[in-house]
Amino acid sequence: MIDIRQGDALERLWEMPEASVQCVVTSPPYWGQRDYGTAVWEGGDADCDHAGVIKQVEGSMQAGSRGSARDPLRRGCHKCGATRIDTQLGLEPTPDEYVSKMVEVFREVRRVLRDDGTLWCNMGDSYASSPAGNFGPDMPAPADGGRYRANKPRMNYGNLKQKDLVGIPWRLAFALQADGWYLRADIIWAKGLSFCDSYSGSVMPESVTDRPTKGHEYLFLLTKNARYYYDAEAVREQLQPETLARSERHPKGERRERNVDASRNDRDTIQQFAPSSGRNLRSVWAINPEPFSEAHFATFPQKLVEPCIKAGTSEKGCCAACGAPWVRETDKTVTYTRDSKGGHAEHYRENSGNEGGPTRLHKRPVVTTQTTGWHLSCAHDGETQPCVVLDPFCGSGTAGIVALRLGRKFIGIDLSPEYCAMARNRIVGPLFAEAPA
Numbered sequence: 001m002i003d004i005r006q007g008d009a010l011e012r013l014w015e016m017p018e019a020s021v022q023c024v025v026t027s028p029p030y031w032g033q034r035d036y037g038t039a040v041w042e043g044g045d046a047d048c049d050h051a052g053v054i055k056q057v058e059g060s061m062q063a064g065s066r067g068s069a070r071d072p073l074r075r076g077c078h079k080c081g082a083t084r085i086d087t088q089l090g091l092e093p094t095p096d097e098y099v100s101k102m103v104e105v106f107r108e109v110r111r112v113l114r115d116d117g118t119l120w121c122n123m124g125d126s127y128a129s130s131p132a133g134n135f136g137p138d139m140p141a142p143a144d145g146g147r148y149r150a151n152k153p154r155m156n157y158g159n160l161k162q163k164d165l166v167g168i169p170w171r172l173a174f175a176l177q178a179d180g181w182y183l184r185a186d187i188i189w190a191k192g193l194s195f196c197d198s199y200s201g202s203v204m205p206e207s208v209t210d211r212p213t214k215g216h217e218y219l220f221l222l223t224k225n226a227r228y229y230y231d232a233e234a235v236r237e238q239l240q241p242e243t244l245a246r247s248e249r250h251p252k253g254e255r256r257e258r259n260v261d262a263s264r265n266d267r268d269t270i271q272q273f274a275p276s277s278g279r280n281l282r283s284v285w286a287i288n289p290e291p292f293s294e295a296h297f298a299t300f301p302q303k304l305v306e307p308c309i310k311a312g313t314s315e316k317g318c319c320a321a322c323g324a325p326w327v328r329e330t331d332k333t334v335t336y337t338r339d340s341k342g343g344h345a346e347h348y349r350e351n352s353g354n355e356g357g358p359t360r361l362h363k364r365p366v367v368t369t370q371t372t373g374w375h376l377s378c379a380h381d382g383e384t385q386p387c388v389v390l391d392p393f394c395g396s397g398t399a400g401i402v403a404l405r406l407g408r409k410f411i412g413i414d415l416s417p418e419y420c421a422m423a424r425n426r427i428v429g430p431l432f433a434e435a436p437a
Contacts, residue, residue, distance in 0.1 A: 001386060002400055002427055004412045006420040009089075009392045012413045013108040021112050021411070022229070022325060022387040023312035025399045027122040027300055028105075029090030031098040031168050044082025088415055089393075094158055095166055099175045106176055109392060114323055116229045116377075119181070119222040120308040122189065122300070123169040125214070128157040169218040176222060185221040188284045189304060192216075199286050219285070219304065229325050229377075233369060234310040236278035278369075281307060290398075300398035309399075309406055313387035316374045320385040324378035330369045385409075397423025404428065 005012045077083075089105070092098040109119065160166060177183045192201030192215035203215045290301035316326035376384075386409045391399040394412030396419060403410035404427060414420050 001409045002404060002412075002424075003410065004394065004397070004400070004414070004420050004424050004427075006414060006417050008415060009105050009413050010108055013105070013112060013392060016112045016411075018111055019114045020323065020388065021390045022114055022117050022314075022318060022323065023309060023408075024109055024113055024117070024119040024121075024390045024392070025305055025308045025312070026120070026391045026393050027395070028102060028393045029088065030124045030126065031090055031092065031095060031166070032126055033090065033124070044077055044080035048077060048080040048082060095160075095168060095171060096158070098168070099171050102172055103175050103179050105392065106181070107179060109390075110181065110224055112390065113224060115224055116227070116325070117224065118228055118230065118308075118312040119220075120312065121172075121176075121220045121222065122217060122304070123172055123220065124217045125168050126166050128160040128162055128164040128166055169220070173218075173220050173222075176220075181222040181224070182226060183220065184223055185283055187219040187221065189217045189219050190215065190284055190286045191289055193286060201286060202288050204289075219308075229312065229314065229327075231311050231314060231328055232280060233328055233330055233371060234315060235281045235307045236369070237281060238278055281311070299396050302398055302402050305399050305402040306406070309389055309402055309408060313389060313406075313408055314374075315407065317384040318387045319376055319378050319380045320383040321380045322378050323388075324376060324380070325387060326374045326384070327377050328371055329373040329375060331372045333368045333370075335368070394423055395419055397427045400427040 005015075089101055090098065092101060106119070106121075113119065157164070157166070173183055173186070190201065192203035192213075193199055194212075194215075201215065203213060206213045285304065285307070287301050287303045290299055290303075314325035314327065316328075318325045386407055388409045388411060389399060389403040390411045390413075391397075392413045394400060394414050397412055400410040400412050400423060410427075412420075412423055414423065
């Protein structure tokens with residue numbers, strides 16, 4: 001159920017059949033944040049440390065050229081004339097070039113995604129600055145054989161001013177929208193919150209004194225079509241005790257007759273009253289980052305991936321013949337209650353439009369749902385198989401861990417052989433390495 005494929009994302013996506021994936025959950029390399037050590041040196045002196053200076057290679061892609069995602073970044077060693085060739089994404093000289101390449105990759109993602117599938121794309125931002133690093137023509141190279149370190153390389157910000165927020169997430173989201181994707185939701189991954197008593201979170205410290213420390217990233221929900229598979233019940237949240245207490249009141253305020261103490265607000269009583277009750281998933285997710293000791297970068301938190309897979313794939317599976325998902329059937333019950341303010345049951349009053357005029361009395365609906373069955377969303381009546389989750393930038397394989405735990409198939413792609421091995425071992429352990437290719 002797990003397939004890790006090493007290589008360039010575009011090339012591996014080309015090998016995949018059309019409409020073969022139900023859900024894509026991924027976090028592409030952020031622009032200008034770090035180098036993943038995938039470059040190679042060609043020509044020159046094999047004994048050269050390439051520690052002098054690097055230069056733009058004549059004929060290579062220039063900054064802002066909007067080249068293909070397969071066009072490698074080429075830099076030359078002044079000492080021996082060797083050429084540094086790098087096909088990884090994220091180190092493009094300009095934001096426009098990065099976005100252009102990402103659009104090309106996600107165009108191929110759209111081809112392998114089913115028409116009713118979803119794409120969940122996590123993207124972080126950066127600021128226009130002049131960090132210590134080595135990138136661009138005639139910049140000093142590091143002393144580690146030409147591999148860039150994990151700090152942010154020097155970039156060309158074009159007409160952005162120093163200290164400007166680059167806006168990479170929204171640049172990418174709008175570009176994907178213009179390329180044909182439906183931009184359905186912008187989800188805030190809140191790593192750390194201010195003015196919140198119940199959750200403060202954990203964020204990367206920043207030595208800034210003229211702006212707030214960055215405490216969030218974006219998770220975009222994109223689709224191929226206006227209608228698509230989305231299992232809202234799988235990610236429905238538990239109602240708050242106060243809401244459930246209100247649901248136990250008739251419109252006139254009296255308690256329903258129950259065989260249990262209706263004044264109790266503990267979880268057991270809540271689930272006994274409404275086992276499938278809940279509210280729709282919100283667009284702000286307070287989730288702590290998840291450190292991973294085997295890599296120098298922060299990984300996808302599993303809690304961030306889980307709702308994406310649950311909402312984007314059917315837990316019942318899909319048709320083995322065509323990949324159409326099983327769809328949940330639910331029974332909904334609407335209970336109308338009063339709003340409760342200050343401990344007293346009261347109707348919510350809304351002015352009719354004339355100041356001092358009459359008011360209308362409103363009741364608050366509380367919807368409870370219960371799964372009653374499943375039906376296949378195609379005409380086949382044959383074998384069922386798990387849904388397929390794809391991560392074209394799988395890194396250490398967090399999306400695969402969650403997919404396997406939830407009973408889905410997983411296909412992961414990464415350019416780095418080291419990360420592919422790390423993902424295999426991290427997802428299912430040594431037994432994966434012993435399995436036939």
